[in-house]
Amino acid sequence: MIYSIKLILFISLGSVFLWCCKKDYVQIDSECYFEEDIQFLQILINNSQLQENGPPFNLNPLTLGWQVWKVGRLAEFCSSTSISNECWNEYILSGEIPLGIGNLTELKRFSVESNKMYVTIPSQIKYLKKLEELKLSDNQFIGKLPVEIGALNSLKTLALNSNSLTGHLPKEFELLTNLRWIYLANNDFSGNIPYALGNMLDMTYLNISNNRFEGNIPSVLGYLSKLQNLNLAENKLTGEIPPELGKLNLGSNELTGIMPEELGNLLDIVQIDLESNQLSGNLPSSFGKLKKIKILDLNNNQFYGALPPTVNGWENLYELDLSNNKFSGQIPIELGELKNINSVNLSFNNFSGEIPHTLLGNENIEVLYLNSNQLSGNISNDICNREKTINLLVLSNNFSPPYPKCLKYIGKQTC
Numbered sequence: 353m354i355y356s357i358k359l360i361l362f363i364s365l366g367s368v369f370l371w372c373c374k375k376d377y378v379q380i381d382s383e384c385y386f387e388e389d390i391q392f393l394q395i396l397i398n399n400s401q402l403q404e405n406g407p408p409f410n411l412n413p414l415t416l417g418w419q420v421w422k423v424g425r426l427a428e429f430c431s432s433t434s435i436s437n438e439c440w441n442e443y444i445l446s447g448e449i450p451l452g453i454g455n456l457t458e459l460k461r462f463s464v465e466s467n468k469m470y471v472t473i474p475s476q477i478k479y480l481k482k483l484e485e486l487k488l489s490d491n492q493f494i495g496k497l498p499v500e501i502g503a504l505n506s507l508k509t510l511a512l513n514s515n516s517l518t519g520h521l522p523k524e525f526e527l528l529t530n531l532r533w534i535y536l537a538n539n540d541f542s543g544n545i546p547y548a549l550g551n552m553l554d555m556t557y558l559n560i561s562n563n564r565f566e567g568n569i570p571s572v573l574g575y576l577s578k579l580q581n582l583n584l585a586e587n588k589l590t591g592e593i594p595p596e597l598g599k600l601n602l603g604s605n606e607l608t609g610i611m612p613e614e615l616g617n618l619l620d621i622v623q624i625d626l627e628s629n630q631l632s633g634n635l636p637s638s639f640g641k642l643k644k645i646k647i648l649d650l651n652n653n654q655f656y657g658a659l660p661p662t663v664n665g666w667e668n669l670y671e672l673d674l675s676n677n678k679f680s681g682q683i684p685i686e687l688g689e690l691k692n693i694n695s696v697n698l699s700f701n702n703f704s705g706e707i708p709h710t711l712l713g714n715e716n717i718e719v720l721y722l723n724s725n726q727l728s729g730n731i732s733n734d735i736c737n738r739e740k741t742i743n744l745l746v747l748s749n750n751f752s753p754p755y756p757k758c759l760k761y762i763g764k765q766t767c
Contacts, residue, residue, distance in 0.1 A: 377424055380414065388455040389426040390414075399447030403468055407443035417441050425458035434466040434490075444468055454479040463487035465511065470494065473517075478503040487511040489535065494518070497541075502527040511535040513559070521546055530554065537561040537583070545570055545584070552576070559583040569607075571596045585625060593631075603627040603649065610634075611655075616641050623647040627673070630654060635679075640665035651697070652676040661686050666693075673697040675721065680704065683727075688714050695719040699745065702726055707746075715740050723763070724748040731756055 373384035380390075393413035400406035407416060417431025418439035430439035445467040453462075454476030460483060470492035477483070478500035484507060493515040502524025510531060517539040526548030532555055542564040549558070550572025556579060566588040573582065574596025585603040592609035593602065607629040615624075616638025622645055632654040640662025648666070651673045658681030659674075666672075669690055680702040687696070688710025696711070699721040706729035711720060713734060720742055728750035735742070736758035747763020755762050 373424075384424045385414075385421065386425050388452060392426070392450050392452045392456060393429075395450040395452060396445060399450065400443070400445050403444050403446035405442070405444045406446060411443075416443070420461075422458065426456055427458055428461040429459070430461065430463040430487075432463065432465045432467070437465060439463065446470070449474050451476050453477060456480065457482070459483055460506075461485040464491070466490040468492060472496075473498055473501075475500040477501065480504060482506055485509040488515065490514040492516065496520075497522055497525070499524045501525060504528065505530065507531060508554075509533040512539065513537040515539055517541060519543075526551065528552070532578075533557045535559045536563065539563055541565060544568075545573075545589075547572060549573060550575055553578070555579055557581045560587070562586040564588055566590065568592075569594055569602070583625075593626075602629065605629055607631055611636050613638050615639070618642065619644065621645055622668075625649045626653065628652040632656065635659060637662050639663075643667045646670045646692075649673045650677065654678060656680065658682070659684050659687070663687050664689060666690055668692055671695045674701065675699045677701055682706075683708055683711065685710050687711065688717075690714075691716065693717055697721040698725065700724045704728065707731065709734065712742075713738075717742060719743045721745045722749065726750060728752070730754075731759070735759070 373379045376387055377384040378387045378390060390413050393416055397407045397411055397413060397416060401409055417429060419426065420428035431441045431445055432439055433444055434440065445464055446469055448471045449469060451474055453474060457479055459480050462483065463485065465487050468491065472495035473493055475498045483504050486507060489511045496519035497517060499522040505527060507528050508530055513535045520543035521541060526546055529552055531552045537559045540563065544567040545565050547570045550570060553576065555576045558579065561583045564587065568591035569584065569589055571594035574594055587605055589605040589607060593607055593612060595612035595614035603625045609631065610633030611631060613636045616636055619641060621642060624645065627649045630653065634657035635655060637660040640660065643665055645666055646668050647670060654677065656678040659679060661684050663684055664686035670692055671694060675697045678701065682705035683698065683703055685708045688708045693714065694716055696717060703725040704727060707722065707727060709732060711717065712732055715738060723745040726749065729752065731746065731751055733756045736756050749765060750767060751765045752767045
C-alpha cells in the first residue's frame with residue numbers, strides 16, 4: 353500500500369515537471385515561449401499606441417499579426433495593413449523597431465510592410481544570423497542602411513522600397529551573396545551601383561529604381577543568369593548600355609550611345625523600358641528575335657532610321673511606344689500583322705508614306721497614335737467598319753481629303 357502511494361506521488365510530480373518551462377521561457381496557455389521573444393512583441397504593441405488604429409494596449413502579444421513559433425522561439429513574424437498582403441492586419445504598427453530584435457536569434461522572416469514605422473533600422477539586426485526575409489517596405493524609415501546588414505549572410509529577400517533611406521549602400525552589402533530578391537526603389541540612395549552585385553549569382557529580381565544612383569551600369573549584372581527582372585529606372589546613370597545586360601528597365605536616366613546588337617540575344621526578355629534617355633542610332637534588326645517581348649518602350653530618345661521588317665518577330669508584343677524620336681521611312685506592314693498588339697505610339701517622329709492597311713484593320717489595336725509625322729495619302733474608310741473602336745490620333749501630318757466621316761478629329765494637315 354505504501355509502495356502504491358509513493359508511485360502515485362511520483363507520477364503526479366512527474367506530470368508537474370513535464371509542464372514546467374525551461375529557464376528564460378514563460379508558460380502561456382500550456383505552451384512555453386522564450387520570454388524575450390514575447391517582450392519584443394509587447395514592445396511593438398507599446399510603441400504603436402500613439403498612432404491611430406494601433407493595436408490595443410492589452411492585446412495578447414501572441415495574437416499580433418501572423419506568427420510562426422518553433423520549439424518556443426519566434427521563427428516568423430508578419431503584419432501589414434495592405435489588403436493584398438497575405439498577413440493583412442487591421443492594426444497599424446508605428447514607432448521604432450525595438451532594439452530587442454537582436455534577441456530573436458531564431459527569426460527567419462520579419463515583415464512589417466505598409467505600416468508607419470520610423471527612425472533608423474537598428475544595428476541589432478546583425479544578430480539575426482538565420483534571417484532569410486527582411487521586408488520593411490512602405491514605412492517611414494530614414495538614415496543610412498546600417499553596415500551590420502552585412503552580417504545577415506542567410507538573407508535571400510530584402511525589401512526596403514518606399515521609405516526615406518539615404519546614402520551609399522555600405523561596402524558590407526556585398527557580403528550578402530545569397531540574396532535573390534532586392535527591392536530598394538523609391539528611396540534616396542546614392543553613389544555607384546555596387547560592382548559586387550554581380551557576385552549574387554542566385555539573383556532573380558533587382559529593383560533600385562527612383563533613387564540617385566549614378567555612374568556606369570556594371571557590366572557584371574549581365575552575368576546574373578537567373579535574373580528575370582532588372583529595374584534601374586529614374587536614377588542618374590550615365591554611359592552606354594553594357595552589351596551583356598538583359599531584362600531591361602533603364603528609363604529616365606542619362607544613358608547615351610547606341611543600342612547594342614547583343615540585346616537581341618535576350619530571348620526570354622518580356623519588357624524593355626529605355627524611355628527618357630539620350631540613346632541614339634538604329635533599332636537593331638536582332639530585336640526581331642525577341643519573340644517573348646510584351647512591352648517595348650523607347651520613347652523620348654534620339655533613335656533614327658527605318659524600322660526593320662523583322663518587327664514581325666514580336667509575336668507576343670502588346671504595347672509599343674517609339675514616340676519622340678527621329679525614326680523615319682515607312683511604317684512596316686508587318687507591324688500591323690502582330691496578333692497580340694494592343695497599343696502603338698509612333699507620334700513625334702519622321703515616318704512617311706501611307707498608314708499600312710494592316711494597322712487600321714487590326715481589331716486588337718485599341719490605341720494608335722500617329723500624330724506629328726510626315727504621313728500622307730488618304731485614310732481608308734475601312735476604319736469606320738471596325739467592330740471595335742480605336743483611339744486614333746493623326747493630326748499634324750500630310751493626309752489629303754476626303755477624310756472618313758467617323759473620324760471626329762483630324763487636326764491640322766499639310767496637304
